[in-house]
Amino acid sequence: MSNLINTTLLIIGGGPGGYVAAIRAGQLGIPTVLVEGASLGGTCLNIGCIPSKALIHVAEKFHALQGYDKHSALGIQVSSPTLDLERSVAWKDAIVKKLTTGVGALLKKNKVTVVQGWAHIIDGKTVDVDPVAKGKAGAPQRIRCEHLLLATGSEPVALPFMPFGGSVISSTEALSPKTLPASLAVVGGGYIGLELGTAYRKLGVKVDVIEAQDRVLPAYDAELVKPVHAALKTLGVGLHLQTQVLGLAEDGKGVRIQPAKGAEQILAAQQILVAVGRKPRSRGFGLSSLMLDMNGLAVRIDDRCHTSMNGVWAIGDLTGEPMLAHRAMAQGECVAEQIAGLTRRFMPAAIPAVCFTDPEVVTAGLSPQQAAADGLDTVEGVFPLAANGRAMTLESSDGFVRVVARRDNHLIIGWQAVGRGVSEFSASFAQSIEMGACLEDVAHTIHAHPTQSEAIQEAALRALGQAVHI
Structure with a gap:
């Protein structure tokens, strides 16, 4: 084949996992080819993490201005705001474009x-690429x-x-x-x-x-969800828990x-948003020809991110939960x-997860449950943000920080x-x-005042029975 490319590393997918792997490989001097059918940045930069946070920010600003007409405690009065949706979406798209363009520049630099x-x-060493994504007809590369x-x-x-x-x-x-x-x-x-x-x-x-379980955010423990549930009710969001969806109305x-x-x-x-989860994109590109070990739709990997075939690796959402960009x-x-010859294993002690609701939820490591x-014997420390001065000045005193530690050490x-x-x-x-920090390490680290992060130190102190501000 006249248009044959030979390379050391071939990456299929230009999302967070793929483009970071490519940049790091380039830094290490590994000849690398990255194949992407849509836009660099993948779901996260284009239609996921980044644009959703931009839309959330627009919504928060708009809602805050509406609230100031009703809540005079801050002494701020404004007229009712209006929303230019087209301009808001354009602002969001500009952020996405800046980030994806930056990814392209970094790939080129490396x-x-x-x-x-x-x-x-x-096969495990050969991939054909259909160039129609550029509008070009012709033989595959x-x-x-x-x-x-x-x-x-x-x-x-x-x-x-109820298909899309x-x-x-x-x-x-x-x-x-x-x-x-x-209505939505x-x-x-x-x-x-919920975001x-x-x-x-x-x-x-x-x-x-509409949620089939008995609470929203069923993947999180009940205490964490309570402030979110209360905030949704205050916003006027209708919650239909322990409820099944049967289909569209006639x-x-x-x-x-x-x-x-x-x-x-x-x-x-007027519209129905189906947000029942995501699944690995494991079909449509010939993956089955490799006969890899699978966990359902997810590719099974070991602690090196290696698949069951020598020389074939897999990362990110394709390998199943947790489906998080920073994991990829x-x-x-x-x-x-x-691939550069270094000794590495993917064995993180904790992968943080964040839910950007209002209030936000963040977890890392094990919950008490x-x-x-x-089978671990643990001690906990909970510090309410209602006792944190900075949280009060930000009108954000609903919530808490909790630490979980082994009782013995x-x-x-x-x-x-x-x-x-x-x-x-x-x-x-x-x-x-x-x-590998212990409660004493965090409790004895000086945290700046006044900040919300003081609640982290206070939670550790409370677990030790040494709480100062509660």
């Missing part, structure tokens, strides 16, 4: 060859490699009885609205549904959330729902360094927090666990 097109695996890294990410899960289309949308469409619906039914009370549902409600949309203007206790009913909604990035670096299930094994802005605690949480 001498990574980017091939725009859709990959199809021939063949690439041969010594190492193949699969980083194809994930995609929204569709309901078979028309009034039924996924998070992708919800992040780039042309107009706002008068969110199917799924996990972090994606977007909260944003839409703050923008003035009537929002109802006229398409709502959904048929079945509460655990009660008769089937119609929940009216860390795995990408791990693979690149191994998880620790108990593992005070080794910290978990952190949880709920409150406004606590997503920024994630680095401190993960770092303390990764470095």
Whole structure:
């Protein structure tokens, strides 16, 4: 084949895992080709993490201005705000473009060859790339490699009885609205549904959330969820818990729902956002030809991110939960360094997770319930943000910080927090666990005053029975 490319490392997928692996490989002098069929940055930069946080910020600003008409405690009075949705979406898109352009520049700087097109695996060393993504017809580009890294990410899960289309949308469409619906039914009370549902409600949309479990954010423990639940009720979000979705209403203007206790009913909604989860993108590019060991739709990997085939690696959402961009990035670096001959394992002590609701939720390591299930004898320290001066000045005193440590040696094994802005605690949480910190290490570290992060120190002090401010 005349258009054959030979390389050491071939990466399929230009999302956070793929592009970070490519940049790190380039830094290490590894000849690298990155294949991406859509836009560099993957779901995270284009239709996930970044645009959702931009939309959340717009919604928070708009909602705050509306609130100042009603809440005079701060002494601020404004007239009712208006929203230029087209301009808001354009601002969000500009951030996305700046970041994705930056990724392209970094890849070029590190001498990574980017091939725009859709990959199809021939075998563990050979991939054909269909160039139609550039609008070019013609023969596929063949690439041969010594190492193949699969980083194809994930995609929204569709309901078979209510597929995407028309009034039924996924998070992708919800992040780039042309107009706002008068009402939105969110199917799924996990972090994606609540983040977007909260944003839409703050923008003035009537929002109802339908969740099959007995609480929203069922993946988190009940105490963490309580402030989120209360905030949703205050916002006027309708919560339909322990309720099943049966399908679209006959006229398409709502959904048929079945509460655990009660008769089937119609929940009216102009749009229906299905946010019941994501699944590994493991089909459509010839993965089955490799006959890899799988966990359902996810590729099974070991602690080096290696698959069951020699020379084939996999990272990120393709390998299953937790589906987090920062996990994929860390795995990408791990693979690149191994290919360069370095000794690496992907064995993090903790991977932080954040839910950008209002209030935010952040976790790292084990919850008290998880620790108990593992048979660990633990001690906990909980510090309420209501006792934190900086939180009071930010009108964000709902929530708390909790630390979980072993009782025998005070080794910290978990952190949880709920409150406004606590997503920024994630680095401190993960770092303390990764470095093997004990309660005394955190308790005796001077935290700046006045900051919300003082609650981290206070939680550790409280676990030791030495709390000062409560």
